[in-house]
Amino acid sequence: MIAPRTNPATNRHGLTFWGQWLCGITLVSGLLCYLAIDRFGEVPAEYRLLLALTVLGSVPAYMLLRVYHKRYSYPAGLLHLAAGWSTLLAGLAVIVHLSQSAGLFASEIVLQWALLGFVTQAAAYLPLHYFAMLHARKLSRERTAVIVGSSVRAYELAERLHASNRIPLVGMVASTFDEQTRDGRFPVLGNLPDLRAITERHGVRRVYIAVTLEEMARIEQLYLGLLDMSVDVVWIPDFGAMPLLNQSIAQIERLPAIYLNEAPRSSHPAAVFSKGVIDQIVALLAVLALSPLLIATAIAVKLSSPGPVLFRQPRHGWNGEVIHILKFRSMRVHDDSEVRQATRHDDRVTGVGRFIRRTSIDELPQLFNVLRGEMSLVGPRPHAVTHNRYYCDKILAYMARHRIKPGITGLAQVTGHRGETETLEKMQRRVEQDLAYINNWSLLLDMKILVKTPFALFSRNIY
Numbered sequence: 001m002i003a004p005r006t007n008p009a010t011n012r013h014g015l016t017f018w019g020q021w022l023c024g025i026t027l028v029s030g031l032l033c034y035l036a037i038d039r040f041g042e043v044p045a046e047y048r049l050l051l052a053l054t055v056l057g058s059v060p061a062y063m064l065l066r067v068y069h070k071r072y073s074y075p076a077g078l079l080h081l082a083a084g085w086s087t088l089l090a091g092l093a094v095i096v097h098l099s100q101s102a103g104l105f106a107s108e109i110v111l112q113w114a115l116l117g118f119v120t121q122a123a124a125y126l127p128l129h130y131f132a133m134l135h136a137r138k139l140s141r142e143r144t145a146v147i148v149g150s151s152v153r154a155y156e157l158a159e160r161l162h163a164s165n166r167i168p169l170v171g172m173v174a175s176t177f178d179e180q181t182r183d184g185r186f187p188v189l190g191n192l193p194d195l196r197a198i199t200e201r202h203g204v205r206r207v208y209i210a211v212t213l214e215e216m217a218r219i220e221q222l223y224l225g226l227l228d229m230s231v232d233v234v235w236i237p238d239f240g241a242m243p244l245l246n247q248s249i250a251q252i253e254r255l256p257a258i259y260l261n262e263a264p265r266s267s268h269p270a271a272v273f274s275k276g277v278i279d280q281i282v283a284l285l286a287v288l289a290l291s292p293l294l295i296a297t298a299i300a301v302k303l304s305s306p307g308p309v310l311f312r313q314p315r316h317g318w319n320g321e322v323i324h325i326l327k328f329r330s331m332r333v334h335d336d337s338e339v340r341q342a343t344r345h346d347d348r349v350t351g352v353g354r355f356i357r358r359t360s361i362d363e364l365p366q367l368f369n370v371l372r373g374e375m376s377l378v379g380p381r382p383h384a385v386t387h388n389r390y391y392c393d394k395i396l397a398y399m400a401r402h403r404i405k406p407g408i409t410g411l412a413q414v415t416g417h418r419g420e421t422e423t424l425e426k427m428q429r430r431v432e433q434d435l436a437y438i439n440n441w442s443l444l445l446d447m448k449i450l451v452k453t454p455f456a457l458f459s460r461n462i463y
Contacts (some may be wrong), residue, residue, distance in 0.1 A: 020068040020128045024081075024121040025058055028113075031120055035109045046104040053092060061088040064443055068125075070132045077129055078122055085118050143167045143232075144203055147186075148195065148222060149210035150176045153238035157210050158186045170202045175211050175218070195222070199231060210236040243397040246439055263319075263403040264441055275443060276405075279377050283370035290364060297328055297361055304352040307333040310365055315382035318405045323374040325382060326365035330357045366408045378446040379407025380434035381418075391427055401434040404441065411437035411445075414452040 029051050036047045043051075062068065067084040068077070096102050145167050147154050154172065161169050171187035173195050189198045199207065209222055219235060226233050237258065245261040265272045287294070298309045310326050317323040330353025349357065356362040369375040375382070380401040383391075392398045412418060412433035417426070437445070 017063070017068045020125065020132070021058065021062060023124055023128060025055055027120045027124055028054065028117045031116055032109075032113050035113055039106060039109055046101065050092070050105070053095060054088065057091050058084075058088050061091065066444065068129075070129070072129075074126065074129065077125060081121060081125055082118060085121065089114055143206050144170055145206040145208060146170050146173055146189065146195075146198060146202070146204050147208045147210055148173045148175060148192070149208075149212075149215075149236075149238070150174050151210060151212045151238050153212075153236065154208075154210035155185065157208060157236055162186075167206070170204060173198060175215055192218070192222070196225060196229070199226070199229060204231060206232040206234060208234050208236055210238055212238050213240055243400065243435065244439070245397070245400050245403060245435065246441075261400070261403075264438065265404075268441075271443065275376065275446065276373065278443070279370050280373070282377060283367045287367050287371070290367075293361070294364060297356060297364070300352045301328050301330075301356075304350045305332050314385050315406070316385060316388050316399075316402055317374055317382060318402060320399065320402050322385065323369065323382070323406075325369055325375070328356055328362040328365060329353070330362045363408055370408065374405075376405040376407045378409055378437075378449045379405050380410050380437065381413065382406035391424075391431075394424060395428050395431055397435060398431055401431060401438070404438050409449060409453040409456075410434065411449060414449050414456045416456075418456070 032047060032051060032054075033043050036043045062084040065080050065084040065087060067080045069080070072080060096105070145161070147158055147161075147169070149157075149172070154175075158169060158172065161167050169186070171189040174188050174191050189202070195207075198204070207226055209219060211218060223233055223235075239260070242260070246259070246264055246267055248259045248262065248267060250257050250259065259267070301309050307329055309329060311329040311331075312324045312326060314322050315325050330350065331348040332350060353362070366375055370377060388399065410433075412430045415433055417430040417433050
């Protein structure tokens, strides 16, 4: 049995969300009731059902778009609120359309509710967000902290705490006498023997322990020395050069467990299921909408040179399973026993092929791979099997990019790491982006990548 993965920060964010959500959804529900009573003298059954769907649907819609996150500025918060409300209304509209019940609702009531509903929530958001931020600042003043450690991770933590401006950082406590601890970026208050005195002198309420793997034996001594003091003790493990993938902390039968490497399908099964459903729905709509382009491209490819319209190539998919991705053929038929990446002025590429590669139209048949469940719209781009065999022992954690379904587009593609990878360093940077995507994956990140993808098509690195 694995206990739910929770931490105090997550709980505080949850309380912030639920409090503001409850206030906003209560106002919206009250508004709909008022409009219905004003028109009919009561709240008819169909409007009560609409209220229930609104309450239930607002939770996933607002969570997905991170409405009410306390780190947002007022404009950003209102923008996310508008996006969440619009998504909720769109979902309700789809349900009403599919159930053929649009005639049961008065259009003027629905329109007023849609517009005034956002205005009401926005009016409530401003004071609620102000008090949430006020409370957060009050808490931050009660969390005066020091960091114990002289490692790179300790300084990374110091920089992040300083940048977030949420926890007042007094300074560092050096775990070694390395000169690195005295470079002036953050004040060094002393060494480990002085920790207790430093904590008392500066009124420290939180101690972050960020020592290296070699210094792990000191953690028990440090913790026991602080146990009888009124301070929070937080251990930030420093795993050095170990590549972590979707890392998390949980409990297994009340025993602390640190997950160093876990696939999103294991850690976030519901979200991954939602991603798969959304992928297939969007892929089906895209195939229908782009069918004229797909047909025209197929004809152009067939006329450009002898050979099949579609090119099938074995590539590694999720968990390293071999899949056959579909592409419009952009090259003349040739011996492909040795897979070679296309290069600038490659004589194998046809005239039509050069255009469809440049515009990424050749990738569109992979929508059928998405429909078959082999690929996702967004994810690490699948490489040829021979390329994987070449790079797997040359780049650290190269095959870890297959812990999630491959995608038609991905983070690497929208950050400029697409096209030919003629050097090991270029492939290394692409893999780093793929692993960053897995570590930071969310449905919102997928949406951002999809929006950015058309702009990335103008990259000069596509041949």
